[in-house]
Amino acid sequence: xxxxxxxxxxxxxxxxxxxxxxxxxxxxxxxxxxxxxxxxxxxxxxxxxxxxxxxxxxxxxxxxxxxxxxxxxxxxxxxxxxxxxxxxxxxxxxxxxxxxxxxxxxxxxxxxxxxxxxxxxxxxxxxxxxxxxxxxxxxxxxxxxxxxxxxxxxxxx
Ligand SMILES: Nc1ncnc2c1ncn2[C@@H]1O[C@H](COP(=O)(O)OP(=O)(O)OP(=O)(O)O)[C@@H](O)[C@H]1O
Ligand SMILES: [Mg+2]
Numbered sequence: 001x002x003x004x005x006x007x008x009x010x011x012x013x014x015x016x017x018x019x020x021x022x023x024x025x026x027x028x029x030x031x032x033x034x035x036x037x038x039x040x041x042x043x044x045x046x047x048x049x050x051x052x053x054x055x056x057x058x059x060x061x062x063x064x065x066x067x068x069x070x071x072x073x074x075x076x077x078x079x080x081x082x083x084x085x086x087x088x089x090x091x092x093x094x095x096x097x098x099x100x101x102x103x104x105x106x107x108x109x110x111x112x113x114x115x116x117x118x119x120x121x122x123x124x125x126x127x128x129x130x131x132x133x134x135x136x137x138x139x140x141x142x143x144x145x146x147x148x149x150x151x152x153x154x155x156x157x
Contacts, residue, residue, distance in 0.1 A: 003133065004134075004150070004153055014153075016042040016049065019145075022145050023046070023049070023050065024101070026101075029102070030107035030114060033124060046103055047067060059077050064090070079106040084112045096114075118139070
């Protein structure tokens with residue numbers, strides 16, 4: 001679908017914030033992209049959009065960090081997992097299909113268990129401070145979300 005180019009960490013944060021403003025409990029956002037692509041920066045923006053004031057850091061050792069703002073934010077990072085089996089004991093369904101917004105870094109590692117409907121964001125490092133973010137909505141709810149997001153991103157605020 002559509003691709004957005006961002007030219008600084010602040011622009012990535014802004015895109016995340018606008019996305020966070022559009023999300024509702026039960027939404028799932030999956031982030032893909034190499035080390036340093038900006039997945040955590042984007043997630044911090046989502047948190048800001050959900051009016052979360054706590055500092056959001058990568059859930060490296062905990063797998064999931066929970067924050068409460070306008071609703072819960074469940075921040076997952078699958079980087080250290082070898083696959084979906086590592087998620088078995090976690091009760092991940094309660095997160096994916098629960099009462100919060102879920103953001104998953106390195107979602108490709110647990111591809112098999114991702115909800116069928118979700119917003120995939122593919123981040124690519126294309127320069128020192130430049131990243132492309134490809135929006136791939138899966139399911140009608142996310143098609144609308146992606147359209148709204150593009151409008152907000154290009155509107156300037
Ligand atoms: N446009 C940009 N958007 C986001 N980060 C950028 C951008 N330009 C430069 N950066 C830098 O790239 C790095 C992105 O780090 P971040 O932790 O967000 O990446 P990540 O994709 O979460 O990596 P990891 O896979 O290690 O979790 C930071 O050092 C940030 O300053
Ligand atoms: Mg990260």
